[in-house]
Structure formats: structure tokens, C-alpha cells
Amino acid sequence: MRANLEERPSPPPSRSGGRDVLIVGHDSAETDLLTTTLELAGYRVAGVAGTGAEGVERITRRRFDLVVWDATLPDLKEVAARGRRIGPEDRPPLLYLITCEYLYTLLPVLGRGREDYVTKPVRTTEVLARAQLLLRGAEREGRPGELGYGDLVLDDTACEARRGSRPLDLSPAEYRLLRHLLANAGRVLSKEQIGRYVWGEFRATDAIEKLVSRLRHKVDRGEPALIHTRRGFGYWLGHPRD
DSSP: OOOOGGGSOOOOOOTTOSOEEEEEOSOHHHHHHHHHHHHHTTOEEEEEESSHHHHHHHHHHSOOSEEEEETTOTTHHHHHHHTOOOOTTTOOOEEEEEOGGGTTOOOOTTOSSOEEEEESSOOHHHHHHHHHHHHHHHHHOOSTTEEEETTEEEETTTTEEEETTEEEOOOHHHHHHHHHHHHTTTSOBOHHHHHHHHHSSOOOHHHHHHHHHHHHHHHSTTSOOOEEEETTTEEEESSOOO
């Protein structure tokens, strides 16, 4: 039986700054592992929700800094069918826990917002790394509906992007690619991951290379490059690594 995590004393704040986290999952062994890992890192685990419906209800009742959400919950389709969404102003950063077969079929239960994922079986070091990046990204966002990295900003509410004061005239495919790169800033994305996100299916390698090249020309024109190639692996967005 799952322990009442809301009654556990919170450890002293550390690098996480004592951020409040909600865990949504039905595997008690997994949620207990996540709770221990996050609390040792200085997060405050404010509760565990055992179903998708309970997770949505908790998010509507109070604000969390981060939600760790099991994307394999059996009631997610039912929750999505009800049409209940969280507004962008209330949507916390979301870290999905997924298995390989769920990788390209994540249900948009909580609406648009900053999100990332780790695959199961869960590796605690990866959970902590992705959580830290999500929270950094949330701090960089200027207002609800925006994703940003440095002077590069994407506005989901208007479907527009800009680099500094310069607007970027993006096609729908370029926009989706930029959004995927921004949501995974610092992370190398394979050509297969990009193709399935942008078009819903894997496309020929040259089609993806041409799309990345067009986006790079618009984003990095005359300014420090943010879109990079990791030869043999894929592409990533961020400041050049030392």
C-alpha cells in the first residue's frame, strides 16, 4: 500500500530550491523510488495521484512546480475524451514516464506546455537531469504559451517565433521542428524522433536534413548558432558545448 506522502517531512532545500512536485502514477514501487530520489535531491513531493483523473484534479486545485506523469496510466484515454484541459497559465512543466511503444503516441491530456520524457525502466539520474532542465526552461519562458532559449522565443498562442527582435517566417513543419528542439534544449534528437514529431511518421533522411537546413538558415542567420549537428546521432539546440 502506498504511504501517505503528504505527511512526510520535507528535507532541507538544496539545488532544487525546494520545488513542489506531484507524481502521477499507479506503480507504487516506481512512485516510492521517485519520491525518495526527488526528496533526497531537495524537492518537496507534495503528493502522489494514482490515476490520470486524480492528477488533473490535483493540478486544478493547486500549483506545482513540476509534475512527473506516467504516460502508461490506463485511464488517460478516458481523461482525454472528457476534454478537460489545463489552461496554459496553470500548466506546470511535465515530465512523462513512458515505454518505447508510447514514445510517439503521448496523449495531449494537459494541453500545450513545457514537457520532456524519460523512458522506462526509470533511471533516477536521468529523471533528475530532465527535471532540472525543465525547471530551467520554465524560468526562461517570458509568459504562458512561450518557449524560449536565450533570445530565441516561440509563442504557441500566436504560432510565431522570433530571434531577438527579428521575426522568423516559419512553415508549419519548421515551426514544429523548432518547438521540438526548444522543448528538448540541450538534448540530441535523432532523425527518426524528428520525423515522427514533425510529420507523424519517419521520412527519408534527406527530407529531414533539408528541413533542418532551412530552419537553421532562418534561426541562425547572422547570429551565434543555436542549432547544431551531432554527426551520426542527430540534432540539438543550445549554446555550443565546450
